[in-house]
Amino acid sequence: xxxxxxxxxxxxxxxxxxxxxxxxxxxxxxxxxxxxxxxxxxxxxxxxxxxxxxxxxxxxxxxxxxxxxxxxxxxxxxxxxxxxxxxxxxxxxxxxxxxxxxxxxxxxxxxxxxxxxxxxxxxxxxxxxxxxxxxxxxxxxxxxxxxxxxxx
Numbered sequence: 001x002x003x004x005x006x007x008x009x010x011x012x013x014x015x016x017x018x019x020x021x022x023x024x025x026x027x028x029x030x031x032x033x034x035x036x037x038x039x040x041x042x043x044x045x046x047x048x049x050x051x052x053x054x055x056x057x058x059x060x061x062x063x064x065x066x067x068x069x070x071x072x073x074x075x076x077x078x079x080x081x082x083x084x085x086x087x088x089x090x091x092x093x094x095x096x097x098x099x100x101x102x103x104x105x106x107x108x109x110x111x112x113x114x115x116x117x118x119x120x121x122x123x124x125x126x127x128x129x130x131x132x133x134x135x136x137x138x139x140x141x142x143x144x145x146x147x148x149x150x151x152x
Contacts, residue, residue, distance in 0.1 A: 033074055035074070035095055045123040050116055058112040063119065065107050070099040072117070128130065 037051040053061070053074060062073045074095045102123065109120040 035097070037097070037151070039099075042120075047105070047121040049119040049121070049125075051097070051119075052115060053112075053117050054115045056112075056115070056117075061111055061112065061117060063107065065101075067102065068101045068118070070101055070107065070121075072097045072099075072119070 001073045031061060035051050035053055037049060038049065042048050049070075049072075051072065056074055056076055060074055060076050062075075064071045064073075076093060101121065104125050105121050105123045108122045111118045
């Protein structure tokens, strides 16, 4: 299903990226459910991605942020086993998960503990773009003075 976004282009300025994302979602394949993850808001402007990665080690994981896209990749080689596996519920392979971040959202920290990858994100809006309060002064208009004359 395709949407006509031309009215959006006519009435907005600077939202081309959002419109492009909306246009491109029609042709995107559904995302796999593995690995499972949560996206949490810890406070205003602070976010956290928690991803369950049992069997992975930190050396098998890669996090890359390029502009507003965070890509998490896991590469794990299947090991030769000396037993016959009757059911494989623990995935032994690779994955690639992509997250589109809002403007000014940056990765602050990443930890891997007990099979959970935790990525801390924070929105850092530059000082020049933050709202600022402007004081209003109540001024009185000075009366005009003519040179050489004195006020009575």
